[in-house]
Amino acid sequence: MTHVKRSLGIALWFMFLTLPLMVVRVNTVSREIEWRWHNMALVGICAFAIAWFWQFSIERRMSKLAQVSNDKHPELKKPTWTQRLAADPVLSRRVLIAVGALAMVFPWLVSTGQNFYHVNVMVSALIFVVLGLGLNITVGLAGLLDLGYIAFFAVGAYTYALLAKTFGMGFWTCLPLGGLMGALFGVVLGFPILRLRGDYLAIVTLGFASITKIVLENWDTVFGGAAGIANIPRPDFFGVELTGREKAVYTYYIVLGLVALAVLVTTRLKNSRIGRAWMALREDEIACVAMGVDMARTKLSAYALGAFWAGLVGVVFAAHNNFINPDSFTFMDSAMILAMVVLGGMGSILGVIIAALALKLMPEYLRAFAEYRMLVFGAVMVLMMIFRPQGLINDMRRKYEYDTAEREDDDGGK
Amino acid sequence: MAANDERKKLLEVSGLTMDFGGLRAVDNVGLDIYEGEIVALIGPNGAGKTTFFNCVTGIYEPTRGDVKMLPPGRPARRINGMKPNRITELGMARTFQNIRLFPAMTVLENVMIGRHCRTSTSIVDAIFGGRKAAAEERESIDKSYQLLKKVGLAEVADEFSRNLSYGAQRRLEIARALATDPFLLLLDEPAAGMNPQETHELDALITRIRAEEKVAILLIEHDMKLVMNISDRIYVMEYGKEIAQGTPQQIKENPKVIEAYLGEEAHA
Amino acid sequence: MDFEYLFELLCGGVVKGSIYALIALGYTMVYGIIQLINFAHGEIYMVGAFVALIITGILTLSGYSDSGLSVLVLAAVIAVIYAAAYGYTLEKIAYRPLRNAPRLSPLISAIGASIFLMNYVQLVQTPDFLPFPELVPEFEFMEPLSRFVSSVDMVILVVTALTMVALTVLIKYTKIGKAMRATQQDMVMARLVGINVDRVISATFIIGSVLAAIAGVLIASRTGQINSAIGFMAGIKAFTAAVLGGIGNIPGAVLGAMVLGIAETFGAGYISSAYEDVFAFGLLVLILILRPAGLLGKAVKQKV
Ligand SMILES: Nc1ncnc2c1ncn2[C@@H]1O[C@H](COP(=O)(O)OP(=O)(O)O)[C@@H](O)[C@H]1O
């Protein structure tokens, strides 16, 4: 009953809060005031429902927390489906093969003749998957909150656009160069600022991205200013001229290959000395350096490697779109990539892939959603931090194999 | 004491002073540690013991004074202002009074972080996964597992470290520090929060570590029974100053110490 | 050297700095107490401006015919109330549940809240710029000054100065002000001596939001137009000002804001206005690298 009372109070409070902004709209041109009282009713009902649910969830979370601290073996909890999947190598390999096969035939399933819209959409989505995987290294694994990640993407895109247009360099030469330029920018920027505390680092990266955008917008002799650069060559295929659809499919396979590469590299690193150092740094900086990890080098490597992927895929972006301008590299794009990492679960590769696909494809196919997209992302970031900071998919810890036989020897000897 | 002078000195601290704004947390403290020793640093809360540790291990740069490390078989180094990771590489490892593990990593991985500075797999090696990288990884795992066995945590190797009990977390910190192959181990209140049974086991563990790992140990501890039991020598601090040093027997009988520190307990 | 131009730029910089100062205070007070960059603070400022716009719209269009200034004051009062309500609610929903979470969690939550509020206003109002009515009447004041400072600018300077005095009195002499200072020094200790820390944090958000709303109304009357995105840049600039002065330090925020405002107008006036934001961020990066504690801040060592 107290819940109902409180929810009622909360609903009234939100009706008050949204009163001027949601109900009134002043049209200064026609000098009319539009009163939208129905919005107020809507807010009241929604706020009541959410408040009720909210209290319920908080209560449940509290009791869960209490339970965990009492429980000596919380790992005995029921395994989630991802844990079960990972624990079964045969099943997980089969799933992997199935997903891989589906990805391989995808362009042939959805495109016919002149219609390759879905392939193009998928290319854009996969580009963001690579971005998500790259930022996952910096933010998810190493815990360096980078709010200007999109700048490295811009670096890659402009690198290709300029090299291809002024020197006629090919896509395949520029692809690694774009990645290296991204990494170089990462190092140059990272070097002076990596000593900063986490939250300061976030703001400085944000500032850096804004500066990048301003420079791109204003230095029009080099970067084409706000108009950007057009007529960027598409990826070349051994000199063979491709049709529109073939080009799209070809780009699809390129970016799919990059996704696979990113997954492979991140997995390898994550389960290595380097990846462990990143995670330790994320968990506790002071303990990490006290255990002999070189902070500057570790941070810089995570930063540069994250930037590398953005630069690499920036090249693909420029080639795929044929045209770039500074509007593709705003803070909202950085925020969206961050939302992918947060939603997917910091550090979880599978989670980031799913989140990136979802966040990129949903607005594309659910037009109604597109309008509310950023609103939802914002809300999701808040709610995730409160209710599921580990993300939708738990980042599973790898179990290492160790010699248990030796243990018996040892115990026998004592 | 005479015997000590023939032994090799490992750490030499002299005139160490640390100021925080107007507060002098450590005031002109000197301390030596010799091979094979267990030395205790005691004193009431706020005496500056932890700050002393932080200065010695490079977390803080001391305001004044000298910290010299004398690694066996290598030239002595003055380590003031050196980065903590360099000091750890030189062979001094520590634990923290307020446990600082990596909560979202497994127990084994926590220890493996300690191996970081003794291994060399680069990003490229890790990506291409050559034989050398695999062998090094194998060795890291095995060595870390052995250390977990030593501190009695082998059963929970795959647990997240945040799920361990307080006492287990303290032992994990010791294992993690040992994984860096130190010749000098600094323990900050290792028995804090442990029950009497656990404290008793810790006593045995510390002596065993000294014997098996060939490390000298400097520990901060409030449990007087433990300190008197295992220490070869004791230093006493109060208000940032060093007020006494000597064998456990000497410390027990030192009127200044009784006044400053043991007095409260003796009356209690 | 053209001194008149220089003086004009200086005045422009101080006016700009005043606005930054009002917003920066909110950042610095919140950071001082809970070590959080309240990323959504700029949005509170924007909400304040929007509420004021709506109220002035209602008043003028419904035939409330009094002087422009009284309309502005009434709108400002309501804007302040609403901004306070939004700030209070923001803290309760997005930050309070994360009081003991890992350090990046509340920051990400703050970024989410900022994006949410920005898009909320954009959706329920409009993404376009809206004209803000000119409500400050032209009035006469000291002759040499009036050549460089417009009436609106004068109002901004006077209101900012009065607000600063009020804030100083509040923090120095009132009960809640003392509780705030105690909590900033040591939250655990403050709680032990019986201070209701939750209430202090709420109060801090409310005060910061009030200041931001005042800034929002003032800037809207000066530039004559607002949209849902104005909070973002203003927020980052004000944060820069707070860091510049030494975050957590109240006089520092004001000093930092003035330095930033002047640096920006001079950079724009003498070099290029297109790169105005670059000067601000460049300054931020420089200060963080060279003197992370800021101009007035003291370097503190993290306790280990
Ligand atoms: N980073 C710091 N900044 C300011 N004062 C500190 C800091 N670290 C420790 N102190 C102060 O130094 C004194 C000694 O603390 P500490 O070394 O932790 O004592 P102990 O470990 O002997 O209990 C205390 O008064 C403490 O408040």
Ligand SMILES: [Mg+2]
């Ligand atoms: Mg201590």
